[in-house]
Amino acid sequence: MTEQWATFGADLHLELRGPRLRTGLTDALREAVRGGRLAPGTRLPSSRTLAADLGIARNTVADAYAELVAEGWLTARQGSGTRVAQRSAPRRPGRGPAPAGAGAPDRAGARARPAYSLMPGRPDLASFPRAQWLASARRAVNAAPDEAFGYGGPHGRVELRTVLADYLARARGVHAAPEQIVVCAGFVHGLRLMGAVLRRRRAREAAVESYGLDIHWDLLTGAGLTTVPLPFDERGTRTEALAGTRGAGAVLMTPAHQFPLGGALHPDRRVAAVDWARRTGGLVLEDDYDGEFRYDRQPVGALQGLDPDRVVYLGTASKSLAPGLRLGWMVLPPDVVPEVLAVKGVEEWACGAMDQLTLADFIASGAYDRHVRGMRLRYRRRRDELVAVLAERAPRVRVSGIAAGLHAVLELPPGTEQDALRAAAWQGLQVQGLARFRHPSAPADLPAPEGLVVGYGTPSDSAWAGTLEVLCEVLRASGS
Structure with missing residues (x-):
């Protein structure tokens, strides 16, 4: 490995953006490596030194370093400190991404990348049912009407919405007619649409669980909402605390299997969330990210079944099939459907019609x-x-x-x-x-x-x- 001079915190010229210091520091360091300002082998300042230079907590720097080591951007070895990992050549400003297979990392770079992964939220992609999916794709293309190859509407293909209504009722206890379903490009897309709807409703806050994904909180913050975390105990999120929020227009929850803590929301807490929505006119945004995979007892049905008029149900094929399909769905209260369609636009730009028709056939055939x-x-x-x-x-x-x-x-x-x-x-x-x-x-x-x-x-x-x-x-x- 080519030795590089050690850097000092003042030499890094890091610009921390956003309200979360650790996320801002992680992004800034990652961009410095990606852009080539921090060359492979460069030794970074200690967490104490960098924290002092930036005026932030040492643990914030240590956490950012640990995350980037886990992702393979940095390496950490006793006696050698924290260094920029040996990687393929960085992408320089003005150049497009390298084509697949180009710029393969050398052996040192391969060693720098993590050898093992137990990252949460990722399905077994090797088990994707390629042959069955291809069969459904062939049938879907052959049966597709001519208009399916044009610009679609924001609702999504009616063929998919029809089979989803039946499947969700049977498998998750969701009450929906096809016209209440809007197809989206995964959960993040659906949440972004709901953030825009809440902004139009002049909501000031969105309640969230105290443990979850910062990308979801950031989406709501980007929509102009303050995210208010709710307390929790051994029975799950304490939804009775919703009564103490001042301007919450919605609460985002994972009631069937809390992410990441893993418990199911207690029945009393489920009822309390719905009662709050009825009383205030707010919405419960239900993230049913892995509802199909329950092992030790009967499945926990979707919260949406308690009140389809106050719960927005969001599901995807990301865990059950593969996130690369970018297929998700929103089951909306009837009065929310026009608001979502108005935000989504008059044409479908996010989800390909052929993928929607393929998934419709895949579900209808029993392969799903x-x-x-x-x-x-x-x-x-x-x-x-x-x-x-x-x-x-x-x-x-x-x-x-x-x-x-x-x-x-x-x-x-x-x-x-x-x-x-x-x-x-x-x-x-x-x-x-x-x-x-x-x-x-x-x-x-x-x-x-x-x-x-x-x-x-x-x-x-x-x-x-x-x-x-x-x-x-x-x-x-x-x-x-």
């Missing part, structure tokens, strides 16, 4: 149900193996949130989460800590559990045993 059943068994076996290995090799670690979904939470002793993340980065294991998902405005007296959020859908069968071995080594090295 068969695929979900097969993946449910596969993910359950993975989860059982994870729990069994940890019970044997790391018995002090409690595993929670395992009744459903594609991830589990490994609860760690207080003060050990950052040690575990550093050990994971050292071992080349991609994994995320619970602190990564905590809302920055969560009340100081709210419990702050420490743990790792472990996704078990991604590793290939050949890498699965080795990944579990590395995970156990990480837990041992961090004192867990």
